Amino acid sequence: MSPGVYLAVCVVLVVASTVQSSAGFGHGLIAAPVLRLLHPELLPGPIVFAGLAVAVGVARRNSTREDLPEMVPALSGRVVGNGVALALLAVLSDRGLSIAIGATVLAFVGLRDRKSTRLNSSHSSVSR
Numbered sequence: 001m002s003p004g005v006y007l008a009v010c011v012v013l014v015v016a017s018t019v020q021s022s023a024g025f026g027h028g029l030i031a032a033p034v035l036r037l038l039h040p041e042l043l044p045g046p047i048v049f050a051g052l053a054v055a056v057g058v059a060r061r062n063s064t065r066e067d068l069p070e071m072v073p074a075l076s077g078r079v080v081g082n083g084v085a086l087a088l089l090a091v092l093s094d095r096g097l098s099i100a101i102g103a104t105v106l107a108f109v110g111l112r113d114r115k116s117t118r119l120n121s122s123h124s125s126v127s128r
Contacts, residue, residue, distance in 0.1 A: 013050050020054050
């Protein structure tokens with residue numbers, strides 16, 4: 001990879017991280033497509049690490065000491081999740097990764113739907 005591509009990747013990540021920290025999205029919207037054009041083999045490594053750095057920076061910027069009990073599990077989960085994701089990327093094929101991501105999304109949608117159904121039924125029984 002040439003020095004020009006390294007520089008372009010850094011600029012893209014800085015711009016995407018800036019948008020991510022202010023608007024809440026940017027890595028997937030800006031960095032992923034541009035990095036895919038610049039050097040597809042880079043995905044998703046730089047975005048994962050930039051996301052972790054942005055999450056820590058935003059948490060430090062927007063949090064106080066009182067928020068620490070909520071912040072630590074969230075950031076710890078992010079670190080563990082990044083580790084699991086990188087391990088899966090190293091082990092699974094493209095097809096296996098697609099299946100794993102699809103199954104995970106469906107599982108969490110199911111859990112969320114189950115939770116919202118339980119909440120709605122408890123609210124309706126309270127109001128009676």
